[in-house]
Amino acid sequence: MHELSVCLAMLNQVSDIAERERAANVTRIVIRVGPLSGVVPELLQQAFTIARAGTIAEQAELLTEEQPIRVQCLRCGSECEARANHLVCCECGDFHTRLISGDELLLASVEFNR
Template sequence: MHELSLCANLIEQLEQLAVEAAAAKVGRIELKIGVLSGVEPQLMAAAFGMAQVGTIAENAALFIEVTQPVIHCHDCDHEGEVSPQNLLCPHCGSESTELVAGHELILARVELLGSWPDARVNPL
């Protein structure tokens, strides 16, 4: 259950972002979690519910986008989705593939809430 450690880490990052932008709250968070990242999205969501209590992200809504493994083949240039158990090139069978998606563990988007003119963020 390392998801709880990750959430503690995430909350720290959110607090730092909020301080930098002089925001009062965190409204919405979007994570990108690859199936090969070693993190279970459902456990992450459950852990976030516990970790957010009493923090700047107390009422923040968490959205998780789960990404599937995508490989790029160095031999035949094929690029496409594969199963997490088989990362060989489905086109030519090569082992010389690179994982280009599916192992992300990323804070993709944060919506901060605050009141002007305190906010230190450029208007559009």
């Protein structure tokens, strides 16, 4: 539901970058999204097709690179892949873990023509 807000914030950032780089148009936007960011890539894509109209990214494609969820155990130190609703250590089962990847919501790169 909030993907349109996120998309508008992204397009603001992209416009600033395009202006700074003196770009004529933006051709591709690459973002990195983790499942724990709370943003659904498919909904962001839908929002993008509406929100890009009239911006410098009107012709751009949006590429989403989904990130894996990984945690590190604070007890035994193991590092393992995890699921969104199961972030416990895969080795010792302890729930004292630290998320090392999976909540990203990053603008990775912008491609453009001058």
